[in-house]
Amino acid sequence: MQLGYFWSFFCFYATVFFLSLGLTDCALGGNETDRLALLEFKARITDPLGVMSSWNDSINFCLWQGVTCSHRHQRVTSLNLMSLQLAGSISPHIGNLSFLRELSLDNNSFSQEIPPEIGRLSRLQYLYLPNNSLSGGIPSNLSRCSNLIKFHVLNNQLFGEIPMEIGSLSKLTLFAVSGNNLTGAIPASFGNLSSLESLAAGENYFSGSIPNALGKLTTLRKLFLHINTFSGTIPPSIYNLSSLTDLYLAGNPFYPGSLPSNLGISLPHLRHLGMFQAQLIGSIPPSLSNASNLEVIQLQLNSLTGQVPTFGNSLGLQLFSIEYNFLGNGGASDLNFLSSLTNATNLRVLVAGDNNFGGMLPELIGNFSTTLEIMRFNDNHIVGNIPAGLQNLINLIVFLAPGNHLSGNIPTVIGELKNLQILSLSFNELSGHIPSSVGNLTNLYEVSLASNNLQGDIPSSLGNCQNLQKLDFSYNNLSGSIPAQVIGLSSLSIYLDLSHNRLSGVLPLQVGNLKNLNVLNVSKNMLSGEIPSTLGSCVMLEFIFMQGNLFQGPIPSSLSSLRGLQELDISNNNLSGEIPEFLGDLIYLQVLNLSYNNFEGVVPVGGVFKNASRTSVIGNSRLCGGTPEFHLPGCNFKHSKGKLSLTWKIVISTLSGLLCLILVLSSYFLFLTRKKRNEPASDFAENLHLMVSYHSLSKATDGFSLANLIGAGSFGSVYKGILDQSGMAFAVKVFTLVRHGASRSFTAECEALRNIRHRNLIKILTVCSSVDYQGNDFKALVYEFMANGSLEEWLHQKPTTEETQETPRSLNLLQRINVTIDVACALDYLHHQCETPIVHCDLKPSNVLLDNDMTGHVGDFGLARILSEATQDLPASRTSSVGVRGTVGYAAPEYGMGSEVSTAGDLYSYGILLLEMFTGKKPTNDIFKEGLNLHNFVRAALPDRMLEIVDPFLLQEIVQWENGGAGGCRVQKSLVSMLEIGVACSAELPHERRNISNVVAELQSIKNEFLGARGHRTITL
The missing domain is CATH 3.30.200.20 (Phosphorylase Kinase; domain 1)
Known part of the structure; x- marks a missing residue:
């Protein structure tokens, strides 16, 4: 019996021992799986900072940077590699980290898709992938991550619809997909996300109605659906989510609707209300003031009416924007609500322009918080003086009140606003002198006091404002001379307008300092003396208005340097001498007014003088010649005894012979070169302006x-x-x-x-x-x-139908090479030859237009950005905006993670455009999924499989070259070289892309090689 008990205990403990050995073996196997998965993850990553150098066999993988393991099983539970400049793709082997609870790859440059293998991570709770360049869709099998709490993929390039299966994640508290390219509707299944606290889906392309089911999310605190294409009405149930702190439905084409009267009561915890451009009508509900936690109110760009309620309970208010509505009725009490805003000790932005407000600006605005930076009351019906209390707002950056009925003097205390950058008081009824204290505002970028009743001198102290780019004092009663300190402000680059005053004296020589100025307007004054020759140094001038003064003497020859001049008006002066020929050589000059002066002699016939509708010379009685439309008498040239001397005959004969020879050689040269390739369309230029x-x-x-x-x-x-x-x-x-x-x-x-x-x-x-x-x-x-439409139309024609039996058309190889050179030259000019670099931001085939000669012209500058610091946007009045992303497929990957606009972004778009031109495939083609894109598609085929990916329209032409012998090899080599340039320009990382100037040179070399190949065989191109 004892032996039996002993044997039983022995068997039991032996079993436990061997089972424990088995468990240990399993754990060791799991550890090895984790280690191999991490190494596979590393293998797909570019690591410029070397932060993953510790990921090697010298230490246990649980000690690798960014890796956290559980103490018990030594399995990976967290992978945190935030903000380390990592690039590459997320390895599918991430799905083997079966104990993973957190994956954080924020603020890097990861691209391609979110691997669907993440759906195998049943323990995953936190998935953070914002500010990368991820594309593809949201994996539907993410719904298998039943423990997922937070899903954060803001600012990527994801597209497609949100899978309805996401609605099964009952533990989800955060779903953030803003700043992507997602489409479709918000799934009604989201009403089942009973734990959801934050839904961020703004700045996408969602459509349809906002699902009523969202009203069931009683735990929801933040709802961001702004800047999409939602239509229909805003579900009333949204306004009953009492837990909401942030509500952003702005920038959607809803049906007109009003804010509920009990808004501030039903949403007592509201902090941020973003309802700008949401088709709102009716009034601002007074109950909104009950939401005492309000920090941001954005109701601009609607059709709201009535009086603005007080917000005395909103002590934490920081941004209050109600511009572009119909608020107020022009009465004295319209601005009473301002008194309640003095309690907002953190107020930074107050924007109430473009309404119907009447009354006076109260003195109590001086009691606003000193944190106030932007204050706008433009285009209302406000009367009275500018309050002297304004001086207390020492951090004010922008003060705009044009388009009102303000009167009295500009208070001298305005000089206390040392941080002021923009001051605009135009179109009011202000009088008195411009205070010299304005010269204390050394950060001024723009000052506009136009259309008032200001008198006296222009204060020379303005010369202290070395950052000033825009100055407009037009339509006043200013007198005295123009201070040299002001006219010599080299920072002035956009416009200087002193017109319609009573200024006298000469135009100072210091005007030559305005080398970057675009518009100079000193018209309708009493300026005298000669036009200073230093004006020719202002090489960026496009518009000069000097009419209605007392200028005298000739037009200075130095103005021939103004090659970009588009309009010149020097009429109604006392100018004399001959009209210089160089005015006809200024190819961009569109309007020229020389009327009512004392000019004499022959009117030129070239350039702007060819069209009398754009050139005026009336009121100059001693002019002759010109085009018949001027109706001037012919010119009679008298010579001694009516005959030319022998010397003059010899000189004229010699010059005539040389001229003929030059014309013959020029004609022959033009015959050999491509007609009009580098010349502006002269016929078209005749009809400008x-x-x-x-x-x-x-x-x-x-x-x-x-x-x-x-x-x-x-x-x-x-x-x-x-x-x-x-x-x-x-x-x-x-x-x-x-x-x-x-x-x-x-x-x-x-x-x-x-x-x-x-x-x-x-x-x-x-x-x-x-x-x-x-x-x-x-x-x-x-x-x-552009007679030949867009490049898009030539690359991707609509299928021929019975109704439209059109002959298929396509660009041949030489035409495509020429267009790529045209576009590259345009980018080279924008990036390197402009005074300030310009980034196009939306380069694609539909924005490249073709003229009669099939010359490419880059158009649509609606998203363009000028890189000069001085022209960057000043502080905006709203907290969210659409980032510059360009068009899906063409926008640079780094833009998806919030990177600044750069010329490298245009290079990426150009590379994709080039690849599309020679493969005939759009970057959004259906074949590009599961990590494959146009860049990788071409790169994998070069050089050996080039013919497999080339546009079918080009294959027949290539076959002709092949049949022609030696030239065929050179043509194929040219085509491979073109595709290699496209691949290099569309590299994932910005610093790896080609310089556009080098690209132009390479393309020209390829073209020359191609033309050399044509010498081996003649075919029809």
């Missing part, structure tokens, strides 16, 4: 009919127009101003295009900013008409 109105554009486009529609984009539509008076064709881009960002796009395009000119850039003819027949704002840009 059309002064058009809304009526003219509507008539020219047949009421903007669909028959004349030639394109559409995010912010507007493009129509073809024909002017009756000249029969000239043009393209007009009409901006859809109700679309969020359209006005900003219009401004950006104007800002970029007015400072650039190049044969490979689309040329803007004029701008129309008016109202349509319904009284709505109307903004449009008028361009040259």
Whole structure:
């Protein structure tokens, strides 16, 4: 019996011992799986900082940087590699880390897709991947991560729809996908996420209605659905989520609706209310003041009416924006709400412009918090003086109150605002002198006091404002001379407008310091003396207005240096001498007014003088010649005894012979080179500077009919127009101003295009900013008409149908090479040859237009950015905005993680465009998924499998070259070289991309090699 018990205990403990050995073996096997998975993860990563150098066999993998293991099993539970400049893709082997609870790869440059193998991580609780360049969709099997608490992928390049299976993650508290390219609707299954506290899906392309089911999320605190394309009405149930602290539904085309009257009661914990451009009507509910935790109120760009309630309980208010509404009724009590804002001790932004506010600015604005940085009351009906208490706002950066009825003097205490950068008080009824204390505002970037009743001298102390770029004192009663200190401010680069005053004396020689100035307007004054020759140093000038003064003497020859001059008006002066020939050589000069002076002699016939509708010489009685449209007498040249001397005959004969020889050689040279390749279209230039109105554009486009529609984009539509008076064709881009960002796009395009000119850039003819027949704002840009449409249309034609039996057309190899050179030259000019570098930000085939000669012109500068620090945006009034991402497939990967705009981003877009041109495949083609993209597709095929990926339209041409013998090899080599450039330009990391100047040189070399190959065999191209 005892032996039996002994044997039983022995068997029991032996079993336990061997089982423990087995468990240990299993644990060891799991450890090895984790180690190998980490090494596979490392193998796909570029590590410029060397932070993963510790990931080797010298130490246990649980001690590797960023790795955390459990104490009991020594299994990986956390992988945290935030902000380490890592790049590459996330390895599918991440799915083997079966004990992983946290994966944090924030703020790196990871690309390609989120591996679906993550769905195997059943213990995963925290998945943080924001600010990377991840693409592809959200894996549907993520729903298997049943313990997932937080999913954070902000600012990537994810696309596709949100899988409805996500609605099964009952423990999910955070779902953040803002700043991607996601589409479709928000799944109704999200109403089942009973633990959800934050839903961030702003700045995507979601559509449809906001699901009513979201009203069931009683734990929801933050809801961000701003800047999408949601339609329908805002579900009332959203306003009953009493736990909400942040509500952003702005920038969606909802049906017009009002804010509920009990908003502040039903949402008592509200901190941030972002409802700008949300089609709101009605009034601001007074109950909103009950939400005592409010920090941000953004209600701008709606149709709100009535009085603004007080916000005395909102002590923490930081941003209050109600501009572009219809608030107020012009009465004295409209601004009473301002008194309640003095309790907001952290107020930074107060924006109330473009409303119907009347009354006076109260003295108590001096009691606002000293944290206030931006204050705007522009375009209202405000009367009275500017409060002297303004001096207390020592951190004020922007003060705008133009377009009101302010009167009295500008208070001298304004000089206390040492941080002020923008001061605009134009279009008021201010009087008195401009205080000299304005010279204390050394951070001023822009000052505008136009259209008031100001008197006295321009204070010379303004010369202290060394950052000033815009100065407008026009339409006042200013007198005295122009201070040399002001006219010599070299920082002035955008405009200087002193017109319509009573200024006297000479234009100081220091005007030559304005080397970067774009517009100079000193018209309608009493200035005298000669036009200073130093004006020729202002090489960036495009517009000069000096009419209506007492200037005398000749036009200085130094003005011939102003090669970018577009408009010159020196009419109604006492100028004399001959009209210089160089004015006809300024190829961009569109308008010239020389009328009512004392000019004499022959009127030139070249350039701007060819068209009398753009040139005025009336009121100069001693002029002769010119085009017949000037109706001037012919010129009679008298010579001694009516005959030329023998010496003059010999000289004239010799010069004539040389001239003939030069003309013959020039004609022969032009015959051998590509016609008009490097010349502007002279016929087209004859019709520049059309002064058009809304009526003219509507008539020219047949009421903007669909028959004349030639394109559409995010912010507007493009129509073809024909002017009756000249029969000239043009393209007009009409901006859809109700679309969020359209006005900003219009401004950006104007800002970029007015400072650039190049044969490979689309040329803007004029701008129309008016109202349509319904009284709505109307903004449009008028361009040259490109007869051959866009590169997109040539690369990707619509399929032929029975109704449209069109002959297929395509670009041949030489044409494609030429277009790639054209686009590269345009980028080289924008990046390296402009005074300040310009980044296009949206380069793609639809933005490359082709003229009659198939020359490429880069257009659509609506997203362009000028890299000069001085022209960067000043502090904005709202806390969220759409980042510059360009177009899906063409936008640089680094933009998806919030990187600053750079020329390297354009290089990426150019590389993708080049690859698309020669493969015929869009970067968004259906074949590009599961980690494959156009860049990798081409790179993997070069050089041996080049013919497998080339555009089928080019194959027949290549076969012809092959049949031709030796030339075929050189053509294939040229094509491989082109594709290699595209691959190099579209590299994942910005610093690995080619320099565009080098690319231009390489492309030209490839073209020469290709043309050399043509010598081996002649085929029809």
